[in-house]
Amino acid sequence: xxxxxxxxxxxxxxxxxxxxxxxxxxxxxxxxxxxxxxxxxxxxxxxxxxxxxxxxxxxxxxxxxxxxxxxxxxxxxxxxxxxxxxxxxxxxxxxxxxxxxxxxxxxxxxxxxxxxxxxxxxxxxxxxxxxxxxxxxxxxxxxxxxxxxxxxxxxxxxxxxxxxxxxxxxxxxxxxxxxxxxxxxxxxxxxxx
Amino acid sequence: xxxxxxxxxxxxxxxxxxxxxxxxxxxxxxxxxxxxxxxxxxxxxxxxxxxxxxxxxxxxxxxxxxxxxxxxxxxxxxxxxxxxxxxxxxxxxxxxxxxxxxxxxxxxxxxxxxxxxxxxxxxxxxxxxxxxxxxxxxxxxxxxxxxxxxxxxxxxxxxxxxxxxxxxxxxxxxxxxxxxxxxxxxxxxxxxxxxxxxxxxxxxxxxxxxxxxxxxxxxxxxxxxxxxxxxxxxxxxxxxxxxxxxxxxxxxxxxxxxxxxxxxxxxxxxxxxxxxxxxxxxxxxxxxxxxxxxxxxxxxxxxxxxxxxxxxxxxxxxxxxxxxxxxxxxxxxxxxxxxxxxxxxxxxxxxxxxxxxxxxxxxxxxx
Amino acid sequence: xxxxxxxxxxxxxxxxxxxxxxxxxxxxxxxxxxxxxxxxxxxxxxxxxxxxxxxxxxxxxxxxxxxxxxxxxxxxxxxxxxxxxxxxxxxxxxxxxxxxxxxxxxxxxxxxxxxxxxxxxxxxxxxxxxxxxxxxxxxxxxxxxxxxxxxxxxxxxxxxxxxxxxxxxxxxxxxxxxxxxxxxxxxxxxxxxxxxxxxxxxxxxxxxxxxxxxxxxxxxxxxxxxxxxxxxxxxxxxxxxxxxxxxxxxxxxxxxxxxxxxxxxxxxxxxxxxxxxxxxxxxxxxxxxxxxxxxxxxxxxxxxxxxxxxxxxxxxxxxxxxxxxxxxxxxxxxxxxxxxxxxxxxxxxxxxxxxxxxxxxxxxxxxxxxxxxxxxxxxxxxxxxxxxxxxxxxxxxxxxxxxxxxxxxxxxxxxxxx
Numbered sequence: 001x002x003x004x005x006x007x008x009x010x011x012x013x014x015x016x017x018x019x020x021x022x023x024x025x026x027x028x029x030x031x032x033x034x035x036x037x038x039x040x041x042x043x044x045x046x047x048x049x050x051x052x053x054x055x056x057x058x059x060x061x062x063x064x065x066x067x068x069x070x071x072x073x074x075x076x077x078x079x080x081x082x083x084x085x086x087x088x089x090x091x092x093x094x095x096x097x098x099x100x101x102x103x104x105x106x107x108x109x110x111x112x113x114x115x116x117x118x119x120x121x122x123x124x125x126x127x128x129x130x131x132x133x134x135x136x137x138x139x140x141x142x143x144x145x146x147x148x149x150x151x152x153x154x155x156x157x158x159x160x161x162x163x164x165x166x167x168x169x170x171x172x173x174x175x176x177x178x179x180x181x182x183x184x185x186x187x188x189x190x191x192x193x
Numbered sequence: 194x195x196x197x198x199x200x201x202x203x204x205x206x207x208x209x210x211x212x213x214x215x216x217x218x219x220x221x222x223x224x225x226x227x228x229x230x231x232x233x234x235x236x237x238x239x240x241x242x243x244x245x246x247x248x249x250x251x252x253x254x255x256x257x258x259x260x261x262x263x264x265x266x267x268x269x270x271x272x273x274x275x276x277x278x279x280x281x282x283x284x285x286x287x288x289x290x291x292x293x294x295x296x297x298x299x300x301x302x303x304x305x306x307x308x309x310x311x312x313x314x315x316x317x318x319x320x321x322x323x324x325x326x327x328x329x330x331x332x333x334x335x336x337x338x339x340x341x342x343x344x345x346x347x348x349x350x351x352x353x354x355x356x357x358x359x360x361x362x363x364x365x366x367x368x369x370x371x372x373x374x375x376x377x378x379x380x381x382x383x384x385x386x387x388x389x390x391x392x393x394x395x396x397x398x399x400x401x402x403x404x405x406x407x408x409x410x411x412x413x414x415x416x417x418x419x420x421x422x423x424x425x426x427x428x429x430x431x432x433x434x435x436x437x438x439x440x441x442x443x444x445x446x447x448x449x450x451x452x453x454x455x456x457x458x459x460x461x462x463x464x465x466x467x468x469x470x471x472x473x474x475x476x477x478x479x480x481x482x483x484x485x486x487x488x489x490x491x492x493x494x495x496x497x498x499x500x501x502x503x504x505x506x507x508x509x510x511x512x513x514x515x516x517x518x519x520x521x522x523x524x525x526x527x528x529x530x531x532x533x534x535x536x537x538x539x540x541x542x543x544x545x546x547x548x549x550x551x552x553x554x555x556x557x558x559x560x
Numbered sequence: 561x562x563x564x565x566x567x568x569x570x571x572x573x574x575x576x577x578x579x580x581x582x583x584x585x586x587x588x589x590x591x592x593x594x595x596x597x598x599x600x601x602x603x604x605x606x607x608x609x610x611x612x613x614x615x616x617x618x619x620x621x622x623x624x625x626x627x628x629x630x631x632x633x634x635x636x637x638x639x640x641x642x643x644x645x646x647x648x649x650x651x652x653x654x655x656x657x658x659x660x661x662x663x664x665x666x667x668x669x670x671x672x673x674x675x676x677x678x679x680x681x682x683x684x685x686x687x688x689x690x691x692x693x694x695x696x697x698x699x700x701x702x703x704x705x706x707x708x709x710x711x712x713x714x715x716x717x718x719x720x721x722x723x724x725x726x727x728x729x730x731x732x733x734x735x736x737x738x739x740x741x742x743x744x745x746x747x748x749x750x751x752x753x754x755x756x757x758x759x760x761x762x763x764x765x766x767x768x769x770x771x772x773x774x775x776x777x778x779x780x781x782x783x784x785x786x787x788x789x790x791x792x793x794x795x796x797x798x799x800x801x802x803x804x805x806x807x808x809x810x811x812x813x814x815x816x817x818x819x820x821x822x823x824x825x826x827x828x829x830x831x832x833x834x835x836x837x838x839x840x841x842x843x844x845x846x847x848x849x850x851x852x853x854x855x856x857x858x859x860x861x862x863x864x865x866x867x868x869x870x871x872x873x874x875x876x877x878x879x880x881x882x883x884x885x886x887x888x889x890x891x892x893x894x895x896x897x898x899x900x901x902x903x904x905x906x907x908x909x910x911x912x913x914x915x916x917x918x919x920x921x922x923x924x925x926x927x928x929x930x931x932x933x934x935x936x937x938x939x940x941x942x943x944x945x946x947x948x949x950x951x952x953x954x955x956x957x958x959x960x961x962x963x964x965x966x967x968x969x970x971x972x973x974x975x976x977x978x
Contacts, residue, residue, distance in 0.1 A: 039370030115300055117373045246798060258790065376618040376811045376845040378818075397822050470787045471818055472811065472845060474618070477787075515791065526780060528791030 018078030018088070026092040029069040030099025033062060037103055037127070040118030046126045050177030058126055060174065062100070066093045066145045070152020082157060089153035090146035097145020101138050103127060108134040223544065230541060233518065240521025247516060253394070255512045261400045261469060263508020264407030267501045268462030269485035270492070271414060272334075272455030274500040277489070278431035279451045285357040286337045288482010289364040290456060292475070294330035295463030296368055298322045299377060299473050306380030315384045319464075327460030333364065334456035335449065342448075361479075369475040376474045379467045403465045410461050411501050414454065418497060423450055431495065480532075484511075487539040493549030502551060511535040584696030584919065590910045594918030596696035599672050603913035606647035607903065610676040610697070612663035612688065614655035618810040621839035622655070623680040625886035626702040630677055632875050632889075633896025641900050642907040642915050649673070653684040655809065656755075660684025664691035673697065674903060674917055675926075677895055680888065682706030682757035685721065693720030696919040698926055700895045701725060703888035705835070706756040707732075707764065710946040722927060722945030724898070724936065725891040726858060728757070731835065732764025734952035735805065735856045739765075740772045742975065743830060745802035749778040751792065751816065753808040761807045761834060777801050784812050789819045797825025807834025807856075814845035817853055832856060838887045838955060840965035848960035854974070859953035860887050861973050866935040884967050891948060894934035898947075902926045952976075 036042050046058030070089040079085050103119070104127040106112065112119040128137020155163060176183065241247075247255075269291055276284040302322050305311040311318045341356035389398045418424035429437040430447045438444060466481060467473055484507060492503025514534040519527035542550060589598040601607055611630060613623030627650060634646050649670060651663035660679060667676055668691055676692050679685050680703035689709070692699045694717075701709065701723030708714065709721055739745050748769050752758035759781070766776045777799040780792050793816070796804060804826070806816055813833050820826050833855040843850050862870050872893060877883050902925040907915045929947060932939040941947040955971035964970050 035367070039367050041370065116371050118370060247794075251794060251798075254794070374617045375620065375841060376814065378814065378845050378847045381818075381848050470815075471847075472787060472815060474811075476785075526792070526795075528788075528795070529781075529783075531788075531791070 019091075021076060021078050022073055022088045022092045023095060025069050025072050026095025027099065029065045029092070030096035033065050033096065033100040034103060036061065037100070037123060038116060038118060042126065043118055043120070043123045046122065048178075050174055055177075057178065063144075063148050065100075066096055066148035067152040067155075069093050069096050069145075070149030070154075071156055073149070074153040074156030085157070086150055086153050089149045093145040093147070093149025093152075094142065095145075096149070097142045100127070100145075101141050104134060104138050104141070227541070227544065230537070233522075237518035237520075237522045241517055241519075242521070244521055246520060251516075252513070255516065256509060257396055257400050259509035259512030260505060261403045261508070262512065263488075263505035264404050265462045265466045265469070265504075266481065266485045266488045266508050267504025268407055268410060268458045268465070269481060270489035270500040270504045271411070271458045271497065273486050273489040274492075274494055274497060275427075275451050275455045278495040278497075279427060279448055280342060282342065282353050283357070283486065284337070284342075284452075284455075285354065285482075285486075286341070286360040286364060287334075287455070287459060288478040288480075288485065289361045290330050290333050290337065290478070291459040291463040291466075291482065292473075292478030293333045293364060293368065294326035294328075294456075294460040295467050295477070296372065296473055296475070297329040298326035298460075298464055299379060299467070301325050302380055302467075306382065311380060311382045312384070315382065323461050323464050326464045327457045330456040330460035330463065331453050334452045334459075337364075338449065338452045361482075365475050365479070372475070374475060376472050379471045379473065381471070385468065399468055403469060406461065406465055410458060414458060415497065417454065423447070427451055484535060487536060491539055491542055491549055493551040496549065496551050499549055499551035503549070506550070507535055507538070510538050514538070584694065590914060590916040591908050592916040592918045592921075594920050596919035596923070599674050599917045599919065601644055601672060601915040601917070605644065605672075607641050607644045607915075608647045608649060608670060608673045609899070610649050610651070610667035610670060610673050612651040612653045612660070612667060612676065612678045612684065613680045613702075614659070614684070615650070615652045617654055618841050618845060619655045619681070619836065619839070621841050621885040622703060622836060622888070623653075623678075625839075625884055625889045626678065626680050626892035628876065628880055628884075629702070629889035629892030630896040632872065632879065633893045633900070635875070635879070637897070637900050641903050642909070643913075644915060646900075653679050653681065653688070655679075655681035655684060657683050657687040660686070660688035661691065664688035668692055668695040668697065674919075675700065675899055675922060677892070677899065678702055679704060681755070682709060682760075683755045685709055686756050689721040690715075690717035693717060696720075698722065698919070698923045700899055700926065702892035702895050703886075704757070705731060706760045708756065708760060710942075710944045712944055714944065718945075720923060722941060722947060723891075724895040724934065724939055725888060725948040726950035727946055727948075728761040729764050730950040731856065731858070731952070732761050733768045734950075735761075735765045735832075736768035736772060736774075738856065738952070738954065738975065739803050739805070739832075740769060740774050743803055745830070746774050747777050747799075747801045747803070748774055749780070749796045749799065749801035749804045749829075750776070751780045751782060751796070751804065751806035751808065753782055753784045753812050755784065755809070757836070758807045758809070758834070762805065765805060765807075782808070782812055784809055786812060787815060789815050790823065793820055793823045793826060797823045797829075800825060801829055803830045803832055805832050805834075805856075807836065809836050810839060810841045810845055813837045814842060814849070817846055818849045821849070830854075835887060838967065838971060839885060840962045843957070843960055843962040843965055846960070850957045851960045852956060852958075854954055854956045855971065856952070856954050857887055859951035859973070859976075860884075860890065861953070861968060864937075864951050864953075865890060866933055866937060869935045872935050885965070887967065890934070890936035894932070894936050894939055894948075897934070898926065898929050898932060898939060901932075902929070 042058045042061065045061055046056050048057040050057055050060055069092040073089040073092050074085060077085060078088055104124055107119055107124045124134065127141060128134045129140050131137035131140060155167065269287065272287045273284060276282065302311065305318045337357065337360045341360050342353050345353040385399055387398055388395045389401060391401060418427060426437070426442045426447050427450065429440065429442060430444055434444055485504065488503035488507040489500045491507060492499030511531055511534065515527040515531050518534065519530060524530065584596040586595040587597055589600050592598045611627060613627050614620065615623045615627065630648065634648065639646050649667065651666050653659035653663040660683065663684070667673060676697050676699045678701070679688065682704040685701055685704040686706070686709065689699050697720065699721045701721060703725055704723060705725055705728040707727045707729040709718060710723060710727060739748060748766065750762040750766050752762040762779065766779060770776055778796045778801065780796060782789065782792055806813060817831060820831055831853070833853060835855065835857040837855060838857055869890060872890065873884065876889065902922055903917060906921045906925050907917050909915050927941050927943065927945060929939060929941045937949040937951070939947050953973050954975035956974045957971045959970050
């Protein structure tokens with residue numbers, strides 16, 4: 001008789017259905033986004049531009065969350081065909097975006113700043129993409145989520161020869177933007193440039 | 194049964210001789226340390242009592258305050274000890290879990306105070322505040338369990354410990370980000386101010402309130418653990434997880450139940466701590482957490498009555514110790530060394546009795 | 561595919577980094593020669609001024625108030641110095657030495673920074689001023705009152721430090737006189753928190769009290785983050801002092817005034833706090849225990865301040881939506897103004913429109929400020945950098961609700977009464 005079968009504490013690996021995984025991923029990424037917003041990291045990051053006038057670190061982080069949702073679905077491949085995987089990724093991104101969108105919705109109705117210090121106007125503006133009225137901005141947010149997630153799935157689905165240069169380029173641009181204040185004085189003071 | 198003959202007697206003797214080992218340098222150092230500390234304590238105590246800076250009323254005040262803060266430590270220590278019993282792991286995030294509950298309950302307490310509810314219905318309001326604190330503590334405890342302990346359930350590494358320390362920092366700074374680094378104060382209701390007279394002795398109202406609430410919570414916990422089925426299952430899982438599974442107990446559910454119980458105790462303890470010290474800020478959970486952990490180890494980790502006793506004991510020593518031991522030796526500002534006294538006591542007790550004062554409940558005999 | 565070696569580019573980057581030099585040394589740029597270095601500001605570039613205050617934590621109001629005073633000063637001169645716009649880079653020093661050190665290191669490495677304003681806490685300034693002076697930067701203090709910073713026997717590291725605020729040697733003496741003469745107390749106990757500000761102020765007060773003929777029965781210390789004040793209060797209580805003076809910061813002060821009523825021995829002692837807690841943060845941390853609590857401070861009532869003070873209050877309220885949240889905004893305003901004036905005087909332009917500012921010249925010009933009628937009072941700098949004047953006052957909190965905080969009303973001035 002095999003004792004391994006009997007030990008129930010090892011039997012928590014329940015086979016999760018594919019859609020369950022997609023929903024879980026979406027919830028986790030959305031939850032992370034909410035946590036980052038509550039703690040004030042998104043606002044702080046938003047003050048830091050990566051590409052001046054276009055992308056700030058705050059938007060990059062938010063976008064990265066949706067992208068990662070798509071990437072996770074792409075890696076796990078819960079469905080056999082690509083179109084279904086894309087749909088799954090879009091669903092995960094949509095769930096994540098919906099979860100994050102609850103925050104600007106709540107903030108535009110109730111002033112939460114007396115309790116949570118970070119939920120102030122700059123955060124609301126950031127989450128609604130500076131679009132007035134806020135409702136339209138929230139819809140933009142909900143639309144951006146699945147879009148970025150689909151891109152995430154595609155990134156994983158593409159062959160390596162295409163994926164490497166693209167992802168390498170994006171990461172390099174991001175890093176250069178992040179450390180621009182460190183790079184600038186070096187370039188300015190060196191004899192080479 | 195035959196009478197022990199010569200060869201058996203010889204075996205017994207050589208067995209006993211075998212237990213005597215050579216006295217090494219380390220033994221000498223340890224014994225010198227023990228004797229030196231003991232001398233310090235005795236000489237200091239005699240000198241203080243001789244000097245007479247504090248009279249009986251002061252000592253009584255110190256003692257009662259020690260019991261008060263000891264009650265809080267005991268409640269928090271229960272969380273550590275129960276989780277250790279079931280998981281054999283120290284939940285280092287427990288102190289900060291306490292902080293999360295106390296912090297969240299602050300907002301409720303403030304709004305009760307502003308509407309006058311706190312002054313009008315003290316019991317209901319306090320129970321409401323404690324309920325919210327317990328709920329938030331439970332939520333954060335379950336999140337910590339899910340992320341830091343469950344993935345490492347079957348591997349014997351230090352990863353869950355380090356994960357818990359990380360969770361502790363994450364909780365602290367998440368609350369700092371959410372609520373700011375300002376120090377805030379719990380409201381000061383009328384019924385908490387002033388003194389109350391019990392058995393002819395005058396005590397600040399907050400002290401008997403905290404002590405009695407702590408004792409009530411502990412009695413409740415003891416009943417749950419000893420008299421209910423879930424408590425029985427918890428004790429079974431802490432004794433032997435695999436055999437308990439053979440008996441049909443789902444270890445997951447029991448572990449969650451343990452965390453919930455520990456978090457509830459921590460929730461109550463957090464609110465009581467705030468009634469005593471009134472100031473909350475994001476870092477407040479760290480030191481009580483460490484002291485409660487020491488109290489749990491002092492009483493015997495894994496032992497619930499041990500944690501209760503350890504908590505009270507540590508509180509009293511922390512309060513009475515510095516003035517008693519150090520004031521007589523002429524140490525200026527002995528209260529600054531309060532933490533030193535508390536932790537030295539922990540180390541000394543463990544050196545003399547490694548399994549804690551009331552001993553670990555490890556299984557003594559197996560079939 | 562061959563793997564790239566990372567060592568060559570890394571070494572090259574490190575070499576480039578090393579070629580950037582910091583620190584003060586004599587140089588000539590354009591028409592200016594200066595022994596501590598010359599800051600070159602191209603035609604349309606901003607003038608970079610640094611600032612470091614405590615802008616987070618329980619003492620936020622202290623630093624934020626000063627920062628706002630400086631911002632209003634710059635607004636008043638049109639945000640322009642010598643034809644360049646002003647860029648104020650602010651760092652947070654957390655009101656402790658480590659924070660001051662970090663802030664100073666960051667500011668000292670900012671390229672083309674001209675001078676530094678702040679901080680609000682003497683602990684931060686004590687750590688930061690030497691670092692800034694090493695880079696040739698003059699540091700104009702806005703709320704740091706520790707006597708050692710502008711004492712006659714201060715070390716050469718601090719020669720770059722000056723302040724528009726008074727020195728605690730004045731505050732401490734006046735405190736002791738008030739205790740002895742007005743409160744008619746013969747016994748004093750002090751509690752400080754180990755910071756340069758509190759420990760030096762308590763010492764000055766205690767020493768002068770002894771000179772006046774009083775007796776100092778206890779001089780105790782706590783840590784700024786202590787929660788349990790009973791042992792120290794019980795110990796002081798056994799000596800039954802007439803007045804207990806604790807010039808500690810918000811968190812410790814709040815704990816003391818909360819726990820003092822529980823010590824029966826201190827029933828008849830008067831608990832007096834210091835100037836660092838004139839902030840809404842104290843009401844937040846202490847609640848109702850702050851009602852009727854008295855603190856000694858500098859006088860910031862409009863009658864005593866400079867003529868332009870009421871105007872300043874109006875501008876402050878308009879810009880920030882609330883009245884001043886601490887006591888040292890006026891000194892910060894004056895610091896901003898004299899810095900701007902000094903830069904204007906010392907800056908030299910060449911024909912391309914580039915401005916050059918010599919650091920030593922700026923330092924000397926600042927230290928020579930005399931007879932300036934600031935909104936905090938007359939500003940006259942001596943050779944040790946002490947520029948601020950001092951008027952003593954005692955304030956009392958009237959209400960424990962943080963939303964009722966208004967400097968001058970809650971707490972209101974109770975001494976001097978004319």
